[in-house]
Amino acid sequence: MAQIVLAGGNGFLGKALAAHFAAKGYEPVILTRKPEAGNIFKQIVWDGATVGPWAKALEGAFSVINLAGASVSKRHTRAYRQQILSSRLLPTQAIGKAVAQCDHPPRWWLNASGINIYPCAAGRMYDEAAPLDGTDFLADVCRQWEEAAGAFTLQHTRRVLLRTALVLGRSNQSVLQPLAQLARLGLGGPAGDGLQLMSWIHVMDYVHAVDFIMHDTDWQGPVNVASPQTVTNGQFMQAIRQAVGCRFGLPAPAWGIRLGSLLMNREASLLLHSACAYPRRLVEAGFAFRFPKLEPAVADLLSRD
Ligand SMILES: NC(=O)c1ccc[n+]([C@@H]2O[C@H](COP(=O)([O-])OP(=O)(O)OC[C@H]3O[C@@H](n4cnc5c(N)ncnc54)[C@H](OP(=O)(O)O)[C@@H]3O)[C@@H](O)[C@H]2O)c1
Numbered sequence: 169m170a171q172i173v174l175a176g177g178n179g180f181l182g183k184a185l186a187a188h189f190a191a192k193g194y195e196p197v198i199l200t201r202k203p204e205a206g207n208i209f210k211q212i213v214w215d216g217a218t219v220g221p222w223a224k225a226l227e228g229a230f231s232v233i234n235l236a237g238a239s240v241s242k243r244h245t246r247a248y249r250q251q252i253l254s255s256r257l258l259p260t261q262a263i264g265k266a267v268a269q270c271d272h273p274p275r276w277w278l279n280a281s282g283i284n285i286y287p288c289a290a291g292r293m294y295d296e297a298a299p300l301d302g303t304d305f306l307a308d309v310c311r312q313w314e315e316a317a318g319a320f321t322l323q324h325t326r327r328v329l330l331r332t333a334l335v336l337g338r339s340n341q342s343v344l345q346p347l348a349q350l351a352r353l354g355l356g357g358p359a360g361d362g363l364q365l366m367s368w369i370h371v372m373d374y375v376h377a378v379d380f381i382m383h384d385t386d387w388q389g390p391v392n393v394a395s396p397q398t399v400t401n402g403q404f405m406q407a408i409r410q411a412v413g414c415r416f417g418l419p420a421p422a423w424g425i426r427l428g429s430l431l432m433n434r435e436a437s438l439l440l441h442s443a444c445a446y447p448r449r450l451v452e453a454g455f456a457f458r459f460p461k462l463e464p465a466v467a468d469l470l471s472r473d
Contacts, residue, residue: 176236180341217258223266231276264320283445285310295448333394337371357419362402365442367394370459
């Protein structure tokens with residue numbers, strides 16, 4: 169059975185990918201620092217930093233998908249910024265070295281990245297050819313992350329950088345679920361002025377896009393993994409309110425979000441700043457989005473069946 173190695177695969181996206189590829193007859197193999205009891209998939213311990221016995225899992229594998237990275241939703245203190253960066257660079261470098269040492273390297277190396285690599289100024293279209301002139305912390309993290317993945321000469325492995333938008337899912341690990349909970353309490357109004365732009369993707373489209381990339385064409389380089397529809401935060405919150413059946417949503421002023429985030433050790437900028445990208449490569453390759461529009465996507469994910 170062909171193996172798909174998922175580094176950091178016990179998180180939100182790794183679990184969704186593992187379930188999808190197992191159902192298609194692949195064997196998911198998870199690289200984790202702390203194996204989970206009761207996980208039905210094969211787990212191999214690694215330290216996320218150095219090449220070790222785990223690297224044998226890459227020999228002859230169909231692909232390696234690297235998702236490892238500390239959550240960006242916790243408050244970006246100086247110390248935590250370092251953790252966000254190193255938890256992405258070190259696993260990426262370790263995978264690059266391990267792939268380079270393989271006798272039979274994986275055909276694919278897909279490395280997570282983020283749409284925060286684009287600055288997202290209003291009125292501009294951020295497809296994969298857009299200049300990477302974002303100046304904030306996350307833009308810099310994404311650039312360094314992608315450079316780390318690109319630093320190896322690999323003749324037999326295709327490298328793809330998954331510039332991923334906000335992934336919406338049923339899992340409690342998806343940001344959609346706490347926002348829906350707030351909306352049910354009547355607190356699902358726009359964040360700040362509600363005009364900040366948001367790109368998003370339904371988790372089902374995320375896993376199908378990854379599958380599509382690894383099976384349909386000779387992909388390499390960056391791919392924006394986002395739905396074609398960018399919305400404002402106001403529209404996003406409205407779709408959530410509609411899905412949970414709550415007409416009213418108390419708006420959250422920017423200062424309130426900053427204060428609340430500080431108290432809860434969350435990063436306010438993720439809610440208050442724009443993050444957008446257009447999936448030109450997927451669209452031009454004919455990828456069929458199951459959920460190209462936000463309302464049906466949110467309704468599907470928040471339905472109770
Ligand atoms: N979810 C989204 O909406 C979204 C959007 C854009 C980009 N992304 C990127 O896609 C990747 C996967 O996202 P996700 O939502 O699945 O994240 P997640 O649920 O937080 O999972 C990430 C995994 O990374 C591993 N990890 C954390 N710190 C690490 C370290 N220092 N060294 C090695 N591994 C470490 C953890 O695995 P173990 O504890 O098992 O080792 C964790 O399960 C992340 O890099 C994220 O930045 C996600």
